[in-house]
Structures are given as C-alpha cells and as structure tokens.
Amino acid sequence: MSVDFQVLLYYLFVRLDDPESIAEEQRSWGQELGLKGRIIVAEEGINGTVSGPREAAQEYMRRMASHPSFSATEFKIDDHDGHVFRRLSVKVRPEIVTLGETVDVAADTGTHLSPADFRAKLDDPDALILDIRNDYEYEMGRFRGAVRPPVETFKEFPAWLREQFAEAKNRPVLTYCTGGIRCEKLTAFLRREGFEEVYQLHGGIMTYAKDPEVRGEGFEGDCFMFDDRLSVPVGPPVSKCEKCGEASSRYVNCANVDCNRLYFLCEACETAHGLACSEACAASVRTRLRNARLAPLLRADGKRLRQRRHRAKVRARTTESEQPHTI
Secondary structure, eight states: OOOOEEEEEEEEEOOOSOHHHHHHHHHHHHHHHTOEEEEEEETTEEEEEEEEEHHHHHHHHHHHHHSTTTTTOEEEEEEESSOSSSSEEEEEOSOSSOOSSOOOTTTOOOEEEOHHHHHHHTTOTTOEEEEOSOHHHHHHEEETTOBOOSOSSGGGHHHHHHHHHTTOTTSOEEEEOSSSHHHHHHHHHHHHTTOSSEEEETTHHHHHHHOTTTTTTTEEEEEEOSSTTOEEEOSSOOOBOTTTOOBOOOEEEOSBTTTOOEEEOOHHHHHHHOSOSSHHHHTOSSBOOTTOOOOHHHHHHHHHHHHHHHHHHHHHHHHHHHSOOOO
16 A cells, blocks of 8 residues: 555644734645645644645645744654545634633643653552543543543533642643643643643654554554544554444444434444444434535535534523522
C-alpha cells in the first residue's frame, strides 16, 4: 500500500487581531495545495487537521513555519494512503476549542510532560488521571485507571470539577486528550481555580503512541480520530462488537437516520446483519447505506428533528432553573 499522503494535526494559541483575514489566507493555501480537512481560527489562535499529498503537506508546514504568527506550531504527522477528509472547511469561531470559560493559556497552564514523564506519573496512587475527551472516544481507548466524568460536552468539565474536587486542590491532576489542545484550555482553568499540581500530556495520545521509548505503554485500545479513519491503533483493544462480543474498535453509525447511533460493529457482523443497531432500527424505512449522503428530504427532516431535541433540552433546563430551591 502506497502511503504518499500525510495527515497533519496541530494547534497554536497565539493572539490574532484579524481572524477573518487569517482564515481567508488558510483557505487560499488549502485550495492551492489541494488540502482537505478542518481549520478553526479565532482571536486566541488556530486549530486544524488537514490531509494532502506528501509534498503539499510539507509545503503547508513550510509556510506555517515562516508565518509571523504560526512559526511555533508543532505538527503531529501521520502517513496515509489518501485523504482522510472529503473537503476543506475553514471557519472563524469565538474559540478554537470551546470550553466556555475565559482562561489565559499563555499566562498559566498545566506543566507539560513528555511521554516518558507522563508514564512515570501514571504510577502515582494519589493522582487523578483525567480523560477530557468525549465519552465515545473514551470507550474506544484510554489510559488504565483514567476517569472520564459523566458529562456530555467539554464545556461541562469546569462545573463537574468544581463540584467533585473543590476540596482536593492539592491532589495531582494528570490530563490527556488526542493532540493536547483540550488539555491546554482545561489545565489553564484548573490553575486559575487554585489546583496546585496540574499536568498535561504534551502532544496528546498521538505523540505518546509514537514515542520510541514508551510505545503507547499504559494506553488500552485505539485513539478515536475526527476524520475518515475514525481510529488509530495504540494498545490492546478494550472495546467489543455489540453484536458478537468479539474485540473490535470499529465504530459505525446506525443505518436508521432517526437513530444514527455510533456503536462498535465488526466487519463480519455488518456483513451478516447490516448497519442497524437494533431490530427496530432494521425495520425502519428511513435507512441509508454506509457513508451514503442523505436525500435532501431526509437531511431536512434530520435537521428538524435535531432542532426539536435541542429546543426540548433548553425548555427542560429553563423549567428546572425556575423551580424554587430548598436549603
């Protein structure tokens, strides 16, 4: 198999006075070089994952290295046999990763640990090993002993930490994520809240997996990726196919467009049973094939369904907040 493409994962917190012009520049570069992926630009910096032919990826990194704002950017590089995205998306956002808390990453963030130092810290019995990714990422793979809080979004981590660890701010906290960007934000929040000993895995799981000394030791399963690969192997599998129970880190979406649940399904079971996650979903007439683009009518229906669910959640939160509180 020829691996003449490269996938670049990167971010940089840096003050950008004109994010719109930076986004236009990034869009122009990407189109010129034939890159595909997602790039987010904000006043606080840049966050991206792109794929492209090897020479195009190398040229993109050269341009970033000579850019007055982005010369300090660190890239995680994976060789691949083609694009892992279907198009290029460059957007301006209020944050390059959404925490919902005002923090100054440049002023104070967690101590960056090399893979070897992070591995050593994992043996500290007092340490809280905090997986700050989404639940479906955690289910695919995680460090042994890691805690994944019962929250739905990254923005909910601050409230959970305030509630659960307000009285334990002298406890060592080890954080990790895919490439490091979420750790930058959350550890800055922890330092601001008065946590004394805060660490983050420099370069995230992707760097840890490739380090020649640690070689992914202590991490179990695959690392979830937000592109067409969906996962990168790191350690022994921990997830299982929901149909047969065999070890599998292969995520698929349910064929029923009204369900669309992400779940583990091995290739053999997909061949035997299809993509539906249940008998009820298999019986639905609103189904699609793997990776098939929905018809316009179904896309519109799906959007309306998501909007209704969102409005219902907002109403529920509003009703709850209006209830009288007892002491």
